[in-house]
Amino acid sequence: MSAGAPLAWTRAMRAMAALSIDPVGLGGLTLRARAGPVRQTAEAALARLPGPQRRIHPDLSDTQLFGGINIAASLAEGRMVRDAGLVDTPALVILPMAERCPPRLAARLGQVLDAQDGHALVLLDEGAEPEEAAAPGLLDRLAFHVDLSDLHWADVAATVPPPGEIDLARTRLTTLHRPDAALEALTALAVQFGIDSLRAPSLALAAALALTALDGAESVTGAHVTEAAELVYPARATRHPESPPVEPEHEVDVDENATGANDPEGTDAQDDTDTAPNPEQSPPDDMLIEAVAALLPDGLLDRVAARTRARAARSGGGSGARRHGNRIGRPLPARPGHPDGRARIDVVATLRAAAPWQALRPRRETERIVIHPSDIRLSRYEDRSDRLIIFAVDASGSAAMARLAEAKGAVELLLGQAYARRDHVAVVAFRGTGADTLLPPTRSLVQAKRRLQALPGGGGTPLAAGLDAAAQLAAQARAHGLTPAIALLTDGRANIALDGTVGRAQAHGDGLGRAQYLRTLVAQGCVIDTSQRPGTETIALAEALGVACITLPRADAHGISSGVTAALDA
Incomplete structure (x- = not known):
């Protein structure tokens, strides 16, 4: 390794070499x-380590990981035939995008590591924020946590020990003695840094x-114990170590008649005996604490809080962005596929697919029907998340003079239809110089009608604010697993900019800019032109939103409601 390599890179190479020596432990x-040159160099160093390696994906199925029943072969041979899984052969498993690893796969990989069948795991974490990390239960099983985010590509080089040196180190490892004093010191050190996992001292040893x-x-030396603590503990620490209490100085009565009381030679002899070098003696506790404390990340308490929030989100407390659907969907036609442990086989559809080919397929005497892998059909379901319809109503003076009454009636009808479909609804009204959320997301129809009827009209048109x-x-709806849709009722004649200033040109530009941003959040919607004489403003607004523009200059509330319903259900 180059002499000018950063300390973080040196530790990373030492951790990789140690892992290749004792992957199971x-x-x-x-x-x-x-992603970049630094990580590519680190992956190149991993690739040079001896032993088989396998690269997996966060969406790996249980059948691919553990193997499963080969249905077609089992039916053909009249006995159970299983396909081999990735864990059947011990290897160094590399998981990219570890911060996206689902809890299901994290639990399975934890089971693989606990079995100690020769597997080791390398998580390639590409998270940009502290809370973007792999599952804590999986991280607890891995000894080393290497952070190369602050390194420059010119300071690194893929240098690892040659395979022959690693093989010799594996042989020497079997003859080493496990010092109990080092384990006690590492356990006490874990308590100092708030590490409550019992795996941490064992991994450090x-x-x-x-x-x-x-x-x-x-034999194990104090330097090796210190280096191991520096590699294992900093990423697990949850607090800074407490300073030891300062003991008051007391006068000690010296017995001159005691042996060696006034004998400098005796004192020196005693000190020499106590400080005799012992290769298996652990370093002093204060040295270990200072060595690990020097490597604690900046903002440790903030990182601990971020990990706590991420753990709460993964544990299912509340609904979040990962919740794609929250209702049982309706069945869809079966599709061809290979069983992966998650999808169910549609037996009837599979038999229907295999039946026309039975006359052409050779069979044994014990076989009644021959099924090939291409015949297997998997069940499918349509799982839709709840929808939030956001009604943005223009209550400005121009809209009030034109169609505000019809707009209110149309929104009331749409609210009733949304309630019947069990959709969530929200109402935003913009007038004067800003916008107000009259109704937060709710399913209460009575409350929605009451607040809508009290909506006054008049003032400017702050379209961008709405x-x-x-x-x-x-x-907010997307963060809670809902699918947002927009129903914008306006004449499009904006005259109040986003900063509250008056001016049609700037107000129109701000409105188009906010519409383009809103387009990235909503799945569907429409723009209802409520003016008596439709113009080009609403058409440009609908194009920026990516939704349909419905022009109903002479329609009543029922006509507007029908047009919005058709656009949202398209």
């Missing part, structure tokens, strides 16, 4: 780095043994 490592074998030492308020509701 160390479990694996987490490599946090964004395994790291010390692997580093000792890598350096060719005959669209901005609708965008905030849409973003």
Whole structure:
């Protein structure tokens, strides 16, 4: 390794080498780095480590991981035939995009590591924020957590020990003694940093043994224990160590008749005996604490809070953006596919697909029907999430003079239809110089009608403010697993800019800009031109939103309601 390599890179190479020596005892490592030359160099170093390696995907199914029943072969041979899984062969498993690993796969990989069948795991973490990380239960099983986010590509080089040196280190590892004093010191150190996992001291001791074998030492030294603590503990720490209390100085009565009381030679002899070098003696506690404390990340408490929030989101407390659907869907026609442990086989559809070919397929005496893999059909369901319809109503003076009464009636009819479909509804009204959320997302029809009837009219047309308020509701809806839709009722004649200034040109530009942003949040919607004489403003607004523009200059409330319903259900 080059002498000018950064300390973080040196530790990363040492961690990789230790992992190749004892993959089962160390479990694996987490490599946090964004895509780029630094991570490519680190992956090149991983590729040079001896032993088989397998690269998996966060969407890996249980059948691909553990294997499963080959239905076609089992039916053809009249006995159970299983396909091999990835875990049947011990290997170094590499998981890119580890921050996107679903809880299901994280639990399965934890089971694989707990079985200790020769597997090790490397998580390639590309998260940009502290809360973007792999599952805590999976991280707890991996000894090393390497962060290369702050390194420059010119300071790194893929340098790892050659395979022959690693093989010799594996042989030396089997002869090393596990010092109990080092384990006690590492356990006490974990308590100092608020590490409550019992795996951490064991992983740190395994790291010390692997580093000792890598350096060719005959026994574990204090330097190896310190290095192991520096590699294992900083990413697990939840608090800064407490300063030891200062003991008051007391006068000690010295017995001159005691042996060695006034004998400097005796004192020196005693000190020499106590401080005699012992290769297996752990370093002093204060040295270990200072070594690990120097490597604690900046903003440790903020990172701990971020991990707590991410753990709460993964545990299912409340609904979040990962909740794609929250109702049982209706059955869809079956499709061809290979069973992956998650989809169910549609037996009737499979038999229908295989029946026309039975006359052409050879069969044995014990077989009544021959099914090929191409005959298998998987059940499908349409799972739709709840929808939030955001009604953005123009209550300005121009709209009030034209169609505000019809717009209110149309919104009331649409609210009733949304209630019948069990959709969530929200009402945003914009007039004067800003916008108000008259009705937060709700299913209460009575409350929605009451607030809508009390909506006054008059003032300017702050279209951009209304669209901005609708965008905030849409973003919140997506975060709670809902599908937002927009129904904008306006004449399009904006005259109040987003900053509150008066001017049609700037107001129209701000409105188009907010509409383009809202387009990225809503799935469907429409723009209803409520003016007596439709113009080009609403058409441009609908194009910016990416929705249909419905021009109904002489329609009543029922006509407007029908047009909106047709646009939202398209």
